[in-house]
Amino acid sequence: MERVRAALSAARRLRQLLPEEHAPAPVEFTPALVSFVAFLGIASVTLSIVTFQAVSDATTLLIGGVVILAAAYCSVRMTDGVDSLWTAGLFVHLALTFTFGPVGVIVASTTQAAAFAARMKQGWFRAIFNTENFLLSGLAAWVIFHGLTRTNHGVLWGALSATLAATVACAVNTALLAAVIALASHGKVNGASVFLRSMASLILYNIGYGWGAFGAVLLYHAAGTVGFTTTLLPIILLQGFLVLLARRIRAQELERAQHTMEREALLQQAIDASDVERKRIASDLHDGVVQTLAGLALSLAARGSGPTEDPQLLEAAGTLRSSVTDLRTLMIEIAPPDLEAGGMDAALRKLLEPLPGKGIAVELEAATATHIPADKTSLVFRVAQEAIRNVVNHSQATKVVTTLRLVDGTLTLQVADNGRGFSPDDRSRRREEGHVGLHLLNNAVEASSGSLSLQSEPGHGTSLMLTLPC
């Protein structure tokens, strides 16, 4: 009893080592699919009965079955996201097939299908189909191998026959799988294409397995059970190593995904905090300095335009008024008031307003009241603001064309100038000097599944393009 408990505990620990698999979508039973699987079932049972031979070595068969069960249960995904698994069980399957014939095929097929069903939570229908598929492909391999080696007992011939048999088994297995996928998808998936792609990825493994499985046959004939298991050991150890590796890779992927999420959250927090801070500064300016300066400008103007006009006071009042105007522009820059109420086009117009005064002609193409989802407005505005700021401060341009479009849920914002442009070296230098505005924005844009591209050439202007799903 203690031993059973220990074995169960060990199995649980093994289960925890494996990368987690999610159950596939439920099967949609159609007459064609059910008929096909039923037909395969009848064919499998009939062929198993017709070809059945007495069990010659139950011990080795049992060892082979247990190894297949464990190896198939510990299958490893070849590539993340691809529905393809690697298991040493396929090799042992061929070894049992070539060594023991149809009875070896039956043991290998049932254990392998059972292990897949348990590990992948495939359900009974897929388990039945897998059993049929393994049986039919295994029997096909056995027919080829047995037929070719019945009269010719040469070692090289045997190895070549086993290789050919394994290739045929792979082809039968893949063809049946492709057919059932095509049927289950109501013909939406091209079965031939699935077959060719799967064959291309599996054929080399199967050639190698076939040749290696013939080694199991030779060792079994030379040294019985010990010889047979000798061939299995290295590949079982390899599978164990791969399970650990797959688990480590999966853990690293999860950690990376976690880091990405945390980085995006931090970035968003930084943007939000920056927005709050900008609004606070704008509000402080509005409530304090702007009022004071505007009031002082009026008072000075009143004094200056009294019975004895004082040009100096009037000039000072004018200077204060233009300071108030500058502050207004600054407030619009740091906390755009029209962003949500007037639409992005209104906000862009405000951003571009000071440019003609600086000798830069402005062209704006934007749909009236272009409303962008609230969570994206701030980002779009920041990009436009940074681009326009760069035009004013660095481009020496005489014209800037700004285009804003929102078509089929994709927003594009382009700010293009006819200025002096820059080379990639110039850009690197500027980044080294600490000008990282666009770099930070690029991170924020990517975090929102968008893209930011900058095109520039010395003497040929600069174009910044933002693309963002909205």
Added chain:
Amino acid sequence: MLKAEEAVIRVLIADDHPLMRKGLADILNGVEGIEVVGAAEDGAAAVALAYAVKPDIVLMDISMPGMDGIEATEKLVEMDSHVRVVMLTSYSEREKITQALAAGAVSYLTKDAPPEAVIRAIRSAAQSTAP
């Protein structure tokens, strides 16, 4: 003489910032035909004062503590259909300006407007009160 008295435009200033109130009063008190009849520091005070002094024009700041300029404008227009409200803003908030005009203001000025523009806006608004 009576006509001259009637022609004086009585202005009430509503702004929470003392320097703005003082600056506007300094400008307007020196203008012939305009008289500052009161100054309020928030919307509620502006409504109360307007009830007492019956101004022709109220120069109303939008953002004020407590009752803001928009709510005060609604109340003023409701209380006295002859009063004309000119909004004052240091921020060209399109949405708030639209709200103020919807509430009954007849025009708006930004606070960096030169004194002549303030006077012009008051005279223009006063003319719109003439029967």
